[in-house]
Amino acid sequence: MSRDDERDQAGATLVVLRRRVDDHFEAAQERSPGAMQCRAGCARCCHQRFGVFEVEAHRLRTALARLARTDPERRRRVRAQADDPAAQSRCALLVDDRCAVYDERPMICRTHGLPTLVHD
Template structure:
């Protein structure tokens, strides 16, 4: 049985997706993000329970509609030597529509708090994007990561107070 996704999470996802779309529209030549580009997925992730619930539902649906694919995900989830997300199958996310916010923000130029000076922001982006010499990153394309992480943390706390983060590989088992 699937459960409705938190409407605030849906809204936050939509805003990040819109931001991403607008950034690509502004600088289409600067983005290499496309189907099969999975470099950002080559790490292990954890999520708050508010994002784990829709992933569980997506995996349950997958079990009913494509048990072979669901079994491949399980096999990857238990393979601790695997260097990428357990949900990455053949270069694409098996539950793309329910992917977490961290995945939705990958590829965007992001501003994160500088570890040395928390009042300052440090710009980061995928080395494959904006890689041409002299490529300028439009200011309005930069996603301030705290603008996503703070409301997500509030949603997480409201949904499951003090709950630990959930490893995606654990969800995928």
């Protein structure tokens, strides 16, 4: 199997896994409306750095290349943030408190730190 075939197979597996994870959290939100605090514009979990799998890095590169064609200004802002030492504590993909490549966000972003409302 070639390297490209392996990457394509890993990418297909990743898509299935992400769908399962997303379905799980959507179901949790339906079971407990208002308890899951994760939403567009929240970005509280996006102020730290995480590692990503190689297959995710490839998909992020592809998404960023697509972003350069479809929204060059947003892509420029991502690049500027990535190069800004003062912004190192926040994800460079976070633009106006929204992920610039939300559909391709890594697994860690789909699962890490999903805030929940807890009553004492």
